[in-house]
Amino acid sequence: MPVSRGRKPKKNYKKPQVVEPAALPRWMDESIETVLDEAGGLLKAQNPRELEEATASLLGAELDRALRGENHGLDFDLFFEAVVLAAANAEPRQELWLLLQGMSAISPPGFESFVRASVSRLRKALRSEVLPEWPRLAAKIKATGDVWELQDVYGTRLGVFATFSYPGDATPTVYVFEVDTSWIPRLSGGGVHDSLDQATEAWRNRVGGAAVPEPITDPGRLEGLASRSLDIMGDESRSVLDNWYRAERRFLALDTAWKNRGMRLPPIRSYYSGVDPTVMTVPFNAWHLETFGNEPDDLVVEELAAEWMEGIVPATWFAVSPDRLGHIRALISDWSDDPVRPAAQALLPTWARWLGERAGLPSTLVEAMVADVTK
Template sequence: MPVSRGRKPKKNKKQARAQKAQAMEPAALPDWMPGAIENVLGEAAVLLKSESPRELEQTTASLLGAELHRALQGENDGLDFDLFFEAVVLAVSNAEPRQEHWLLLQGMSAIAPPGFESFVRASVSRLRKDLRSEILPEWPRLAAKIKASGDVWELHDVYGTRLGVLAAFSYPGDAAPTVYLFEIDTSWIPRLSGGGVYDSVDQAVEAWRQRFGDEAAPVEVTDPRRLEGLANRSLDILGDESRSTLDEWYRAERRFLSLDTALRNRGLRLPSSRTYYTDIDPTVMAVPFKAWHLKTFDKEPDDLLVEDLATEWMEGIVPATWFAVSPDRLDHVTALIGDWADDAVRLAAQALLPTWARWLGERAGLPSALVEGMVAQVTKY
């Protein structure tokens, strides 16, 4: 849900996650987890059908994602997905040794969140010893060894608030690299909105176009600063994540870590972690809006009102997308303005928002039909 002025989103969880993984102390499980863990182990036999590291990884991600989605759909507390990952590994380690359990751990080692890799590897080794009498295939061990090449492309939807990042990956000895697609929604706080593995850049682009329009064309990324939305995506659970997003919840983090490493090996660095709620200068948007308003309507809008609207618009979003407007972004800002305490200012801002949307839409060169649709979306009757 939107975060109104004066209330900030939770702090980034990356550091806390690493510290928690190092401790690995037993914890009381929320009510939803035991059943979810039982479901994962009970359905693990499907992994026996996997014939490649990619299939194993995909099926594992789907097994876990199904339980994350089920938990999110229910009225559950304790939606700690890192704890769930840890608890599944511990449950597998304590269960009767089976080949499908070994495959599950191999798949989980390929998508383990940062800080959990060594914990999963140790569990894999222990289970392998318990299965020493069984002949196990060699290829599952390759799943955790997938690496990014450092070749990256970006895509944007027509509004400019959806970012697609395509990164090339390969397993050891694999002559046919795959492409991982990160889908990032920057309409508000940047967040993962989906993803997936594809055979080629063209195939990933086609999947993107089916979701977000035929206009998108991939552009090779030579400056990692363009990937700020990816680098600073939120790790918090907002409660409206789709099944496709939750299938990628763990894998996207692992793939991002590998991509970061590959870029560093090329002497390139992704943008550092930051907050988008400090050092906001509303004049960056207020000044050009007021100039356009004067030219268009031959009168100036109220200075303080415009700066209030600009501040609300800019807080929480990637600076490179400040001047982008989309239906989703308008939905977020409309909800935020609706939470303003001052009735007079709130009503005035709501009345000004359609003009603000028109200015941004025309400034971005969007088709008139899209501009008019967004104006209508926020017009109060």
């Protein structure tokens, strides 16, 4: 939900809190029962990747159901914890052991030891059963440190392609972090692919374009990924929810791999402080003077630039897209008592044209965006 001037993203990792079942929201009780009932499907998995995929999808389906349903008590970390506790305390079954092994591969930051202890507890309860060895490898997946990047034509949607491998597996897979930086940077999707070519083709099919992934050696280029919000916005897609836990786990593995190479990902920071509107107002005013023979009202431009810049990754300040324009229109609409609002709304189409031309976007895309914000 757009909120004008100062909505700050959060990034707080939780540690497990052992809670009583009676304290859980109703949707969690129902979803936990569903997860345990449907865990039998995990018996079809033949390798760590299949187990991870099936577990992520099983949990993602319940997160999606909760989000589309009553929308009460949407604490996804609490749900993860409660599922682990329920599986560990239920009548011992092999599929529940597989569920916990799969959850250990995608566990949120701070939950790893908690899940491992639950796996060990259930394993002891199943000591009479012969269990396969390969599920133990699921939690041992590591990033190789090789990373590539793709952007959409507007430059506000980021695809980070990182290779990962399981112990003893000579063929790494590619995990794609999809990040939307139209406003507060946030996860917009994710998934595992057999190769970089396969991942690239899937990206092109969803996002478009024909660009070739560029290898990343500068950690600063991953600022949008590193600072993505962990808040639940309420409009997350099923792809996002399937990767809600896994993306965080994969990100930490990538961070570790880069640290081992002597590189560090950008620190997490807020984009609501230290914004200098002149970074955009000066070039805009110069373009406006050259194009129209006059300069717009300084106050209006400054207010528009400040609202445009706050909350988004600085490297994308000069990027414009339909989604970003949609956000800024909603934010300006929140200026209910601001006398500058009408003038800022009237200036937005010109602002969109300037940014589109500055970015070298095709004229058809520029005109479509201008027309849309002129309505």
